Amino acid sequence: MANFETVKVETDLLILGGGMASCGAAVEAAHWAKKNNLKVTMVDKAAVDRSGAVAMGLSAINQYVGLKEGDNTVEDYVNYVKQDLMGVARDDLVASIARHVDGSVHLFEKWGLPIWKAEGGGYVHEGRWQLMINGESYKVIVAEAAKNHLGTDNIIERVFIVGPIMEGGECKGAYGFSVRENKFYVFLAKAVFVAMGGAVHVFKPRSSGEGLGRAWYPPWNSGSSTYFTLKAGAEMTCQEVRFIPVRFKDAYGPVGAWFLLFKSRATNAFGGEYMVERRDELQNWQPYGLVKPIPANLRNWLGMLDVMEGKGPIYMRTEEALQKIADQYKDDPKAYKKKMKELESEAWEDFLDMTISQAILWAASDVQPEEKSSEIAAAEPYFIGSHSGASGAWVSGPEDLAPPEYFWGYENMCTTKGLFAAGDATGASSHKFSSGSHAEGRIAGKAAVRYLVKENPPMPTVEDSTIEALKAKTLKPLELFAEHKDFTSQTDVNPNYIIPKMFMFRLQKLMDEYAGGVGSQFTTSKMLCERGLELLGLLKEDAEFLGAEDLHELMRCWENVHRMYQAEAHVRTILFREETRWPGYYFRADFPKLDNDNWLCFVNCKMDPETEEWEMLKRDILPMS
């Protein structure tokens, strides 16, 4: 095996990930750090310009409260989020983001992001909270601001973070490796900010075989935030709350513009509208089922009931929606033609802005949305604390909003001292999306600098033996592969190691079958979860034998280890919560009902970083102070 240089970087604040939350943290932390002569360093596995969930661009900013315009209040947003999550959300965290999010959106506009404007002025809204944007370059614009504030010398790209450096229960930084050069990285830091996104491909995807790799959630976010915070001993929350988006089938194209902007209907194959025909089912999920807007998981659930009754496929009635809008111009043939053209291009642009593969699929299968409906379907489960999921680290709220139980000194600090998180990496504060993640990053970045100034922690030192042990562990898959690759004629099958793709398939199969994936109609039970945990235990043993041919495969190995820990946190939490609270996301067949008396609470968990023993905890849902 080739020699790997060890590169040591010392910094005051280490920002892990280069996505929306990290770019927000970078802008704010750099500002305060400059005043206090502190060094801030950002590390991303990819190139910040096009990394994370916004890499391809977006067609809408999903969180804009409109405080200045008097459109909504912070409380309106808190109520909306709490309702959508079936009562389980941290009011203090949601409010903290909501009161700052408009500021992030105004910054985006100042930095050059084109936000649609209405004829009379003001932003064009897709829905109550969403703004339409020409967002192909959204991430490039946000990244440029982060670079300008931080300075490119302080940004290290294409370095994959494996985990935290822990000594004596303290997080002293992070370790990882370059995905381009033979370099092992050690980052020593006085404070660490984690925002390495959520997780995809933990469950078997709908797109398999020739379609493998296509998913709603970006394939490069693989549970690194969860692994990092768990291994740093931080308490986690809402690990049972996966997100299942209903999207255009097979290319996962967004449906938001269709439902909200074009006011399209979704119907079953017989033309029945499940949202109307199955309205009575919502009574079973009171009080959440009876409030508007109906929670995302319940909307999914009504469609799933149709599918389970054999009424699928489910269709988005695109042709009907476009026709209805154009019909307003039917008495003026010229205006009608112009409107139709405009709608057609908006429909395609919606995909070209953020899910190009959906436009390719439409083109390849001769779909013209003004003529023909398109299938929509529930995707496989994802872990995303910033969207309609809620899984992530349990963090401190702000002093003025958090009840004492939710406050431990600094906004967005995990229960591990000096460790901060935001975006998909934090839980119980759903619906922050791209703008809210950026705002939350700014909140956390500022708090982290305040922590550095107030606590003045010393620069950590780490034993050489600790670094050598981490290096050996990180690079072991390369060593195993090099040692045994000639044992078989094909390197992907070998009794001495398992390649990351095969390992991932094994993880996905067990999650699909035991933890309620697509193949199990999102249904699980105590017995299934327990068997799933048994199989996860065996998988964990085999993780020691992952083999990597090169640096890229080494990254794939560690991505899958990260996924495996995300999977375990999920199964353990689903098992612990003995009710069904989010049908449409998952269904506990043995506890098929909502149980507000016993389970209107957060389920949190912790893993001992050394022994890897888990502790499950119930935490009260408390109002803002």
Ligand SMILES: Cc1cc2nc3c(=O)[nH]c(=O)nc-3n(C[C@H](O)[C@H](O)[C@H](O)COP(=O)(O)OP(=O)(O)OC[C@H]3O[C@@H](n4cnc5c(N)ncnc54)[C@H](O)[C@@H]3O)c2cc1C
């Ligand atoms: C398909 C999809 C559609 C969406 N649509 C919208 C929308 O229309 N409007 C909207 O406002 N929001 C939308 N969102 C939400 C928005 O994209 C997220 O809320 C936001 O990107 C979360 O920010 P983040 O920083 O937590 O994660 P990300 O922006 O995903 O950033 C994660 C970062 O971590 C890095 N990383 C991951 N693992 C490692 C590792 N091991 N080592 C080093 N770096 C690592 C990645 O490279 C990346 O830079 C959408 C999300 C998805 C997935």
